[in-house]
Amino acid sequence: MMEGTAAEYHSKDFxxxxxxxxxxxxxxxxxxxxPFVASSSSPSSDLPPDDxxxxxxxxxxxxxxxxFKERRYLLKEFPELLCSGNxxxxxxxxxxxxxxxxxxxxxxxxxxxxxxxxxEEVLQRAKEIVxxxxxxxxxxxxxxxxxxxxxxxxxxxxxCSSCQRASFSKPVNLSSDSIEQKLRKLNAPSFLTExxxxxxxxxxxxxxxxxxxIPFQRMSSVIQKCxxxxxxxxxxxxxxxxxxxxxxxRFLPEQRIGFREYMRSxxxxxxxxxxxxxxxxxxxxxxxxxxxxxxxxxxxxxxxxKKMQRVWIHGKFQKPI
Numbered sequence: 039m040m041e042g043t044a045a046e047y048h049s050k051d052f053x054x055x056x057x058x059x060x061x062x063x064x065x066x067x068x069x070x071x072x073p074f075v076a077s078s079s080s081p082s083s084d085l086p087p088d089d090x091x092x093x094x095x096x097x098x099x100x101x102x103x104x105x106f107k108e109r110r111y112l113l114k115e116f117p118e119l120l121c122s123g124n125x126x127x128x129x130x131x132x133x134x135x136x137x138x139x140x141x142x143x144x145x146x147x148x149x150x151x152x153x154x155x156x157x158e159e160v161l162q163r164a165k166e167i168v169x170x171x172x173x174x175x176x177x178x179x180x181x182x183x184x185x186x187x188x189x190x191x192x193x194x195x196x197x198c199s200s201c202q203r204a205s206f207s208k209p210v211n212l213s214s215d216s217i218e219q220k221l222r223k224l225n226a227p228s229f230l231t232e233x234x235x236x237x238x239x240x241x242x243x244x245x246x247x248x249x250x251x252i253p254f255q256r257m258s259s260v261i262q263k264c265x266x267x268x269x270x271x272x273x274x275x276x277x278x279x280x281x282x283x284x285x286x287x288r289f290l291p292e293q294r295i296g297f298r299e300y301m302r303s304x305x306x307x308x309x310x311x312x313x314x315x316x317x318x319x320x321x322x323x324x325x326x327x328x329x330x331x332x333x334x335x336x337x338x339x340x341x342x343x344k345k346m347q348r349v350w351i352h353g354k355f356q357k358p359i
Contacts, residue, residue, distance in 0.1 A: 132248035136164035280349035
């Protein structure tokens with residue numbers, strides 16, 4: 039993807055309100071708009087405890103090649119990654135095969151990325167791609183860890199409770215013989231020094247086409263976990279599918295499992311966000327809104343000669359100081 043393509047992703051080709059009016063006046067698409075009534079066969083009301091299995095299967099099926107393209111446009115959308123100081127720590131949720139990791143690592147030599155996913159296979163694939171797709175060594179600045187963050191909390195070594203309290207200038211007992219610290223050291227990853235109880239939180243959290251892939255009722259919990267590992271004053275960078283995106287309108291009525299929520303034939307989820315929903319989710323977790331807008335792009339399938347209207351949500355949210 040060259041510079042011109044990166045600029046294309048940053049542009050606005052049409053007004054979202056015009057697309058909304060077009061969709062809402064199309065009788066064939068009306069089933070997307072009506073309130074969702076769960077049926078006895080709907081999985082949304084009784085989700086399995088480990089719905090990440092569908093994504094693990096997805097990654098196994100696509101392990102041979104690069105299913106996702108490198109997202110070089112992210113540096114135009116989120117220039118804060120380039121403007122920050124030394125020793126920048128980024129947490130990438132649902133990293134997949136590394137399509138978001140690569141441009142971030144290339145952006146600055148001072149950036150370290152901590153990347154998690156629910157699939158061991160895809161984490162290994164991400165490490166292989168990062169190690170082999172650049173002339174400059176990047177893999178020493180990538181730390182991957184296995185985690186289904188929709189169910190489990192982040193490990194203490196990201197931002198332990200003692201350091202979280204200290205970051206807000208609250209008095210805390212940091213005695214070296216505390217049971218809590220001893221347990222943390224036993225479970226600490228190898229890149230922590232003997233003196234470190236954790237990495238002290240992260241400067242950025244990236245949620246790039248990840249939140250839409252989990253059940254809606256688990257989203258608030260995931261965002262609260264992101265809030266907990268960010269340093270005060272630091273940012274969560276968000277990009278995901280927006281309401282009335284082309285892919286939403288392609289889902290069939292029987293694939294609806296909730297309001298604006300769908301399930302593909304392989305069991306993976308897809309949710310389509312409005313600005314109001316995103317705002318409610320992030321502000322409800324304690325974030326301050328810095329930027330939030332629809333990104334409306336017209337892409338062209340040159341083989342078929344068809345224009346496709348894509349809608350994404352772009353957002354930046356800050357943890358208060």
